[in-house]
Amino acid sequence: MPRPSETTAFHTRLLKCSLEVEHCRAYWHRVAEAADDTITQIxxxxxxxxxxxxxxxxxxxxxxxHRFDQFPPAMSILHRWGTMDSSTRRLICHWHLQLADRLYREFTGGFLVDRYSAGRTEMTRDVVVRWIDHSAPQRWTTATRIQFARKLLFSAGEAGILKGTRDPREWQAPRVTDEALSYILYLLREIQFQGTLIDNPYLASVGVTGPELERRSRTFPDCPLRRQGELFEFSWRYKDLAEWAEARILHGESQLRETA
Structure with missing residues (x-):
């Protein structure tokens, strides 16, 4: 059976549904209560x-x-993860939107990162419109590109990657908890995506690459990173995302329920 994969085609779903952090949270916690054919009505x-x-x-x-159900182990974990803090929740929503939306992934994990690396931290709607035209030439009208730019900026702001609500906005590295970092690393290990576990748009979009990834790995218990010269290798403490969650997240959730 093929592994789940990030979306590689452009689409327009972002125009109707942005990051939606709190609505995602409601979906995770309640979706298992409804059958597939009645979920919308319920x-x-x-x-x-x-x-x-x-x-x-x-x-x-x-x-x-599209964002969550395509990754069944993740969906089961998110449904049961009741004590997730707000920083982790924002980043999980951000990463799943990256998985499901190529344009958002390339914007947050490529374009913004490249501009920041070049010392250009400010971002405006007009800059984003021009980037969209370059990334997908002649695919959408000018009006649609403007709508996309607004949604991209808004969603990145919700994720904590862009600071401010008016132009010019500034890129910033959000707070990445150990739980969030473990989640995305174990998830990426089980899916198909472009890049490597060391170099990919998911970690790049939140500033956890290169020296920062090495620094975090020194005290990171779930999958410490080992380096030998130019070679990097993770040492996985758990066999997969489900086992990690049971040991590190959901075991505590079960104890909380038993004492409630």
Whole structure:
């Protein structure tokens, strides 16, 4: 059976559904309660996403299926992970949007990183519009590229990667907890993606590459990084994402439920 893979085709789902951190959280925690054929109606009737219209609920459900349901071990963990802090939650939403949206992945894990490395930390909508035209020439109208630019900037701001809500905005490295870093490394180990576990747009987008990744790995218990000359290798403490979660996250969740 083929491994889950990041999305490689361009699409327009971001225009209708941005990062949606709190709505993602509601989806994780309640989706297992509903059968596939009734999930949208149940989500609408039970106000999973607040007082949203049925078409809006349908849109959210469809987008979240692409972001999370394509990675079954991750979805099971997210459903049970009740004590996730806000920093970790934002980054998990960010990484899953990267997995599901090529344009967002290339924007946050490539374009923003390259500009920051070149000493150009400021970002404006016009710059993003020009980048979209270069990345996908003649694919969308000018009006659509402007809409994309707004959504890309807004979502990156929600993820904590861009600072400010008006142009010019500045790139910043968000807080990456050990739990978040373990999650993305173990997830990437099980899926198909462009790059390596050391060099990829997921870690690059949050500033955990090169010397910073080495620094973190010195005291990182879940998958410490070993270096021999120019070669890097992770030493995996757990066999997969599910085993990591059971040992490091969900075991504590079970104890909390038993004492409640």
């Amino acid at each position: 989500a609408f009737k039970e106000y999973w996403f607040g007082a949203r219209s049925l078409p809006r609920v349908t849109r959210l459900i469809n987008d979240f299926r």
